[in-house]
Every structure is written in C-alpha cells, then in structure tokens.
Amino acid sequence: MGNRIFHKDSTTNDEEVVRLGSGAFGEIRLVTIPDEGRVASKALKGKTNNPWMESEATVQMAASHECIVKVFGLHKPRGMAEIAMEYMSGGNLHRLLLNKRKTLTFIQRHNMCYDVARGLEHLHNLPDGGCIIHNDIKPDNILLTQDLRCKIADFGCSKWYDEDGEFVDGCPKDLFCIAYAAPEKLHHHLFPFVDADNNVQQYHALIIEAVPASDLGLKDAYLPHESSDIYSFALLIYMLLYRRRPWSGSVGNFLAQVLRGERPETPKIYAKNSELKSAKTLLRLMLKCWKENIYKRPTSAEICLELQGLPSRL
Known part of the structure; x- marks a missing residue:
C-alpha cells in the first residue's frame, strides 16, 4: 500500500x-x-x-x-x-471503569470486550494478508461513543508487517506500557527501570527469579508477536471485570510478580443470574489470554468466536 x-x-x-x-x-x-x-x-x-x-x-x-x-x-x-x-464523545474506557458512580452490567462489559476483540482480529489479520501489532492495548487507549461502543486508538507504539513478515511502517522502537506489557516483552527489555528512590538494584535481582524464556515459548531472539496484544487484552478484561487496576504498589513489585509467572488476584465475582454467562465467559477468557507461553494464548479470531454467541447489546 x-x-x-x-x-x-x-x-x-x-x-x-x-x-x-x-x-x-x-x-x-x-x-x-x-x-x-x-x-x-x-x-x-x-x-x-x-x-x-x-x-x-x-x-x-x-x-x-x-x-x-x-x-x-x-x-x-x-x-x-x-x-x-474522529471525535469519540464517550471518553476513554479507563476513566469510565474507575468511575464507580457509573453502573455497568456484565452484558455491557461483554459487548465492550467484543468490540475490542473485533478490532484486534482485524489488526492481526489484515485483508491484504499483513498484520498490525498494536503494542499498547490498555483501557486508556480504548475510546467510547456515547452508547458505549468501543474503538481502539493510539497507534504510537504499533508495528505494521506485510504478509511476508517484513516491516512496513510504525514505531521504529519497541515501546509499550509497562503495566500492561506481556512477560516476553519484559524478559526482552530488562533495562534498568528506576523508581522514585532511584532504586535500580532490585531489577537486576529479578533476572535470577524470572520464569525461563523457554517456558514463554521463546526459542531464539524475541520478535514482536500478536500474542503480546492478547496478554494486554487479558489485563483489559481484568479491569472490565473488577473495575480496578490489575497491579498495585511499585513498579518493582508488579514487575517481579509478572516475571515470576504470577498474575493479579482474582476475587469471586458476583453477578445476576441473567448476566452470569457473560461474567463467567469473560473470566475464563481472561485466564486463557494471560497464559505464560505465547503459543498457548488464543488468537484474536478465536476470542471473537468465543464472544460472538453471547447476549446481544443492551
């Protein structure tokens, strides 16, 4: 093109x-x-x-x-x-989810999730055979219409590849949001993060504790992969389900958790009987999408198939 x-x-x-x-x-x-x-x-x-x-x-x-x-x-x-x-008058998903005065049914949350999944499926399977890896999927980058339709925004970190896997255009560096980054990205980018106290030593120690790269599905050098978007999508589902950030505390703490193979805690979810199927499906999907091995996470197309048969938009 x-x-x-x-x-x-x-x-x-x-x-x-x-x-x-x-x-x-x-x-x-x-x-x-x-x-x-x-x-x-x-x-x-x-x-x-x-x-x-x-x-x-x-x-x-x-x-x-x-x-x-x-x-x-x-x-x-x-x-x-x-x-x-285009102007999205509903603001972003992050702001909506942290506004506890705004009630959201699990069916509405399912529909939001489905919108994002459809956007990802299109990016990962372009009509010409190419692929776009967004690299920055998070609630802040999901914008809303007034009727709560979701659209993916902010392609500042994205990379576009043709059908042969050759780079076409996009961000020349591998940038991403640490809080929503997949384990394989953090393994590859163990550059020294510096916290408010300029403490760097704890990050060097993490290399010893980290899950082996082979368990992540990494065979040789790290290359950008659509599956990293899927992991970020799992943390987006987490915010949709629990309406809170997936990680708390310092960067060092949650970075250590991710590299040790840990995930955010998942308290019991309470839903009305009419919404139980949507809530259970989102929870099950989240657990699949944040699997450690990149090849064991579902594709965006498989995610869409799992979501499309659930209740229609209310």
Missing part, C-alpha cells in the same frame, strides 16, 4: 479549542479543520515536528475498521503536524 496520508493546513482559534486530555507524550484537543469539521487532534509535546506522527497516522489509516478510531490525516494548525481523527 502506498502512503495515504494527506496534509492539510488549518488554523484554529485558541478560544474554540477544547482540550480533551493529555499524557506523557502529548495532548488531544477538539478542533475544527476544513472539510472535516470538528475532530480530535493529537499533538506531541515539544516544538519540533516528529516523523513518528506520520508513521502512526499511516498505520492507523491502514487499520480502517468500525472498531478502530478513524484517522482523517495530518494537519498543521500550529505549524507542526497533528493527527486528525
């Missing part, structure tokens, strides 16, 4: 800009651009253009699907490239 990015110059009145959110690397604003109207605009922090922006937009446009946030292209409202994408 060729480069389908289009560039548009646009100007915005700062008084009309609504800031939707911000993160470690940038911010999302609601702006108006010619021809497209009101869109969400992603800008990286800093005062220089970043070539990764075009790669991110290219990959996300190639991933076009109803369960993936639509990208319109790049525009330059302030002289620097920003990604223009």
Whole structure:
C-alpha cells in the first residue's frame, strides 16, 4: 500500500479549542479543520515536528475498521503536524471503569470486550494478508461513543508487517506500557527501570527469579508477536471485570510478580443470574489470554468466536 496520508493546513482559534486530555507524550484537543469539521487532534509535546506522527497516522489509516478510531490525516494548525481523527464523545474506557458512580452490567462489559476483540482480529489479520501489532492495548487507549461502543486508538507504539513478515511502517522502537506489557516483552527489555528512590538494584535481582524464556515459548531472539496484544487484552478484561487496576504498589513489585509467572488476584465475582454467562465467559477468557507461553494464548479470531454467541447489546 502506498502512503495515504494527506496534509492539510488549518488554523484554529485558541478560544474554540477544547482540550480533551493529555499524557506523557502529548495532548488531544477538539478542533475544527476544513472539510472535516470538528475532530480530535493529537499533538506531541515539544516544538519540533516528529516523523513518528506520520508513521502512526499511516498505520492507523491502514487499520480502517468500525472498531478502530478513524484517522482523517495530518494537519498543521500550529505549524507542526497533528493527527486528525474522529471525535469519540464517550471518553476513554479507563476513566469510565474507575468511575464507580457509573453502573455497568456484565452484558455491557461483554459487548465492550467484543468490540475490542473485533478490532484486534482485524489488526492481526489484515485483508491484504499483513498484520498490525498494536503494542499498547490498555483501557486508556480504548475510546467510547456515547452508547458505549468501543474503538481502539493510539497507534504510537504499533508495528505494521506485510504478509511476508517484513516491516512496513510504525514505531521504529519497541515501546509499550509497562503495566500492561506481556512477560516476553519484559524478559526482552530488562533495562534498568528506576523508581522514585532511584532504586535500580532490585531489577537486576529479578533476572535470577524470572520464569525461563523457554517456558514463554521463546526459542531464539524475541520478535514482536500478536500474542503480546492478547496478554494486554487479558489485563483489559481484568479491569472490565473488577473495575480496578490489575497491579498495585511499585513498579518493582508488579514487575517481579509478572516475571515470576504470577498474575493479579482474582476475587469471586458476583453477578445476576441473567448476566452470569457473560461474567463467567469473560473470566475464563481472561485466564486463557494471560497464559505464560505465547503459543498457548488464543488468537484474536478465536476470542471473537468465543464472544460472538453471547447476549446481544443492551
């Protein structure tokens, strides 16, 4: 596929800009651009253009699907490239799940899970035979419509491969969120994380305690794999089920747990009889998806098959 990015110059009145959110690397604003109207605009922090922006937009446009946030292209409202994408008025899944005043049935949670699974199935099995590994599946990167339809967003860490496994485009580095990273990624990237006390020694000690790489299904050098998205998806299911973060405490503590083959605790789930099937299916699926060995986790296509026969959207 060729480069389908289009560039548009646009100007915005700062008084009309609504800031939707911000993160470690940038911010999302609601702006108006010619021809497209009101869109969400992603800008990286800093005062220089970043070539990764075009790669991110290219990959996300190639991933076009109803369960993936639509990208319109790049525009330059302030002289620097920003990604223009559809505005998702429901916010992100992380914020919704931690808002205990918002009630969610297990059937609604099942449907959200199914939306994300369908998006992943499309990414991992592109129509042209290629594959996109998202590399950053987490509730923060799942955006919602007003009626709680979920779409996958933020392709800043993603990698696009053709049907022969050759790299096409995407992030040139292997970036990911530590809290949702699969064990095989952490094994490969045992770079010295530094906590608030600048304590590095505990991370060196973890190498001795870690599960052997062979138990993870790693034979030789680590290569990005769709199964890493599936592990992250399991932790997303965890948040859907329990409405709390999968890990607590310091980075060192949960990193040690993951590398020792441990998983977040799974308290008993209480559900109405009419929702019991959905709750049990999500729990069973979560346990499958966070298996240690990458080849024992289900594929995104298998996950969709398991979810599609459950209750319809309410």
